[in-house]
Amino acid sequence: MANLATSKKKVTLWDRFRYNKAALVSLIILIILFLMLIFAPQVTSYSASQSDLYNRLSAPSFEQTAKGGPPHILGTDQLGRDIYSRLIYGGRVSLTVGFVVGTIGALIGITLGMVAGYFGGWTDMIIMRLVDVWASSPTLLIALTFVMVLGPGMRNLIIALLVNSWTLFCRMARSQVLVIRSSAMVESGHAIGASTNRILFKHIMPNIISPLVTTYVLELAHFINAEANLSFLGFGVQPPQTSWGLMIGEGRKYLTQAPWIVLFPGLLIGLTVLCLNLVGNWIRDEFDPLAVKQ
Amino acid sequence: MGMGKYILQRLAFTVLVVIGISILVFVITHMVGNPVDIMLPLTATEEQRQLLTQQLGLDKPMIEQLGTFLKDAATLDFGMSWWQRRPCMEVIMDDLPLTALLIFFASCISVIVAIPLGIAAAYHKGSFLDRVLTIISLGGICLPPFWIGLMLMLVFSVKLGWLPTSGIGTWKHMILPALAISFRPMGHLSQIVRFEMMQQLNGLYVITARAKGVTETAVLFKHALKNIMTASITMIGSDFTKQLGGLSASVEVVFGFPGFGHLISETISNMDFPLLQAEVFFVALIVCLINLLVDILYAAFDPRIRY
Numbered sequence: 356m357a358n359l360a361t362s363k364k365k366v367t368l369w370d371r372f373r374y375n376k377a378a379l380v381s382l383i384i385l386i387i388l389f390l391m392l393i394f395a396p397q398v399t400s401y402s403a404s405q406s407d408l409y410n411r412l413s414a415p416s417f418e419q420t421a422k423g424g425p426p427h428i429l430g431t432d433q434l435g436r437d438i439y440s441r442l443i444y445g446g447r448v449s450l451t452v453g454f455v456v457g458t459i460g461a462l463i464g465i466t467l468g469m470v471a472g473y474f475g476g477w478t479d480m481i482i483m484r485l486v487d488v489w490a491s492s493p494t495l496l497i498a499l500t501f502v503m504v505l506g507p508g509m510r511n512l513i514i515a516l517l518v519n520s521w522t523l524f525c526r527m528a529r530s531q532v533l534v535i536r537s538s539a540m541v542e543s544g545h546a547i548g549a550s551t552n553r554i555l556f557k558h559i560m561p562n563i564i565s566p567l568v569t570t571y572v573l574e575l576a577h578f579i580n581a582e583a584n585l586s587f588l589g590f591g592v593q594p595p596q597t598s599w600g601l602m603i604g605e606g607r608k609y610l611t612q613a614p615w616i617v618l619f620p621g622l623l624i625g626l627t628v629l630c631l632n633l634v635g636n637w638i639r640d641e642f643d644p645l646a647v648k649q
Numbered sequence: 650m651g652m653g654k655y656i657l658q659r660l661a662f663t664v665l666v667v668i669g670i671s672i673l674v675f676v677i678t679h680m681v682g683n684p685v686d687i688m689l690p691l692t693a694t695e696e697q698r699q700l701l702t703q704q705l706g707l708d709k710p711m712i713e714q715l716g717t718f719l720k721d722a723a724t725l726d727f728g729m730s731w732w733q734r735r736p737c738m739e740v741i742m743d744d745l746p747l748t749a750l751l752i753f754f755a756s757c758i759s760v761i762v763a764i765p766l767g768i769a770a771a772y773h774k775g776s777f778l779d780r781v782l783t784i785i786s787l788g789g790i791c792l793p794p795f796w797i798g799l800m801l802m803l804v805f806s807v808k809l810g811w812l813p814t815s816g817i818g819t820w821k822h823m824i825l826p827a828l829a830i831s832f833r834p835m836g837h838l839s840q841i842v843r844f845e846m847m848q849q850l851n852g853l854y855v856i857t858a859r860a861k862g863v864t865e866t867a868v869l870f871k872h873a874l875k876n877i878m879t880a881s882i883t884m885i886g887s888d889f890t891k892q893l894g895g896l897s898a899s900v901e902v903v904f905g906f907p908g909f910g911h912l913i914s915e916t917i918s919n920m921d922f923p924l925l926q927a928e929v930f931f932v933a934l935i936v937c938l939i940n941l942l943v944d945i946l947y948a949a950f951d952p953r954i955r956y
Contacts, residue, residue: 491940492670493932495895496913500677500925503917576791583793587899588914600793607799607903611807621796628791 371641378637381630388627392450395443400425403444404595407435412613430615432606438619441597446623448598452509452591453578456516461571464524469555471525472532483529486522494519502590512591516581520574527570531563565642572635576628583624599624652948656941663937670933671722671926675715678922679707688731688920718926727927732919737927740912745931747817748901748908752892754827756885759835764881767842768869774847782839789836795899798829802903815905826904830897834888841884845877852876878950886943890936 372379391398410420415430415438429438471482498515505511535541536559544554583600585591592598594605599620606616678684685701702708706717721728727737763786770779802825806814813822849855850873858868898910905911909928916924948954 488666488669491666491933491937493894493929493936495891496925496929496932497670497674497677499895499913499917500674500929503920503925504678580791580793584795584896584899587793587795588902590914590917603793603796603799610799610803614803617796617799621793621800624796625788625792629787632787632791 372637375633375637375640378633381633381637384626385630385634388446388630389450391443392446395447399437399440399443401437401440403436403441403597405436405440407431410435412609412616414613415615429619430613432602432613432616433609438602438616441602442599442619442623445597445599445602445620446627448509448592448596449579449582449600449624450627452513452516452582452598453575455513456520456578456582457571457575459517460520460574461524461567464521465528465567467521468525468528469532469559472529473536473551473555473559479529482525486525489519489522498585499590502585507590507593509592509596512582512585515585515590516578520578523574524567524570527566528563531566532559535559535562565638568642569635569639572631572638576631576635579624579628579631652945656945659937659941659944663934663941666937667930667933668719671719671930672715674926674929675718678925679711679714684731684920684922722926722930727930728923730921730924732916732921732924737924740924741909741927741931744907744909744912747906748893748897748910751823751827751901751906751908752830752889752897754823755830755892756834756889758827758831759838759888760885762831763835763838764842767839768846768874770839770843771846771850772869779843782843786836786839789832790840792832793899794829794833794896795903797832798826798900798903801825801829817906822904822906826900826906829900829903830892834885834892837888838881838884841880842877845880846873849873849876875950879947879954882943882946882950886939890939893935894932 407420407424409422410427410431411433413427413431413435415428417426417428419426427437427439429442431437432441467482471479498518501515501518502511505514540558540562541554544558549558582591582598583603586598586600587604589604592601594601602620603617606613606620609616684705685698685707689697689701699708706714725738729735730737730740733740766782770782773779802814805812805825812825813819816822852873854872855868858872859865863872893909895910895913897908898914900906901908901910902914912924913928915921916928
């Protein structure tokens, strides 16, 4: 019985990918990437900071090093550190920043958006005016202001990126709640005396979750790029920690002698962001009840 | 509501946003950080600290400092830059036009490339061309612009030697930075043009026009193009303001382009509070004015929109 249930579920999931093979490939790439980042010590032969001055700026190769060590398949940087290992450990940092900012931003934004949409009136007006003002203000500069007064580093980078992380979630959640609020389901909830919390989280939330998941995935991609941008400028993650953006920032001085230092982190950012975008769009197309009706 | 009244209302909103953001940044910088600790070396004596505090006017109550700041800002006087030791206005006026020109150039590239390609992709929906264009535009959106800049530099300056690697002087110095900046807006714009165009081509008025024997060129460029302009202009405006608000900094750093983005990055590194304050003021002002311009252009392209 249990077997039947799981096999049935597998078929449905496969069906969901029938018209979107690119999303399936993207999802698989993302899962492999996440697994590699989680099991970083198992899939790398070097640590992120282990330098080897005899092998500075050596090109990608599959041959063993002169001392008989494992090959530097993606080359080494100016201190002889293994690029592949640094990509894996740096990816942990890049994605952690993305996930933390995305999750906190989603929690703040969705709560405010649901409150605005559900209660309407003055509450709605104040929250949405705030969102409007925020949207027409230089949020990147405000984020940089936080970096300036708090100093660079991973924690402060997360604080700075949070500045601009909640508005989109707020708008999405509000617009979705407005659609559901006037439905018969919510009306009958009120009629049988369900509490506000119950209606918001048990009835409205499940119906608006898929567009919000799409927003979350797309914003995740956005924050990974934002982290790279600030770390590249030197305002984000600081050495000895590393991230994809910082690797490009540190490696750009060696662009002519060793282009691979810059090449691979950029490609990996692009690939991750691309996969997240394709998966995000797929979730919207497949799981959004409103989109299917059209 | 008349157009004039609408514009006045929006200008009032602009003033509110600029004042609000300026106060916010003022409070963050004065509450969270202590500029004196940052500017003086650790070995500085207590007297040196007090002297500097007095010189910067930081010994007065914060509300008084804020009042002085707002009064001076109203006359566009932001004081001296701590880092460059000359008036903030002068510093900004040296760099802002350069970056405005660079971003304008980048926007032109993205419009010239993205609009025809987006239309072509929509017209030949599902074709090989459509797929290739979708992949390219996704690439433009996903790859970091500063990385694209480095790759362009590697190919066109280092390997081929066609264009200079950095600095300014001739129009040749503008090409690579503008190209690097243009990729993301190009991706955004071509996607929105493709999407909007596909919707327009399903419209009843297109069927009518074709039935009347209007040529395909006229259907696309006279009828449909006008209807996708509002969405396109929104996208162009939004990308332009983001670039001006500091997003161009990393590309400018790559190419050693001494523009506004580069200045923002240096301001943060040098902890120059007055200069940052002036930059925030100008960016907030320009962003609001561009948004207003976009709204006015809506009415020009879509007669249904009235203010």
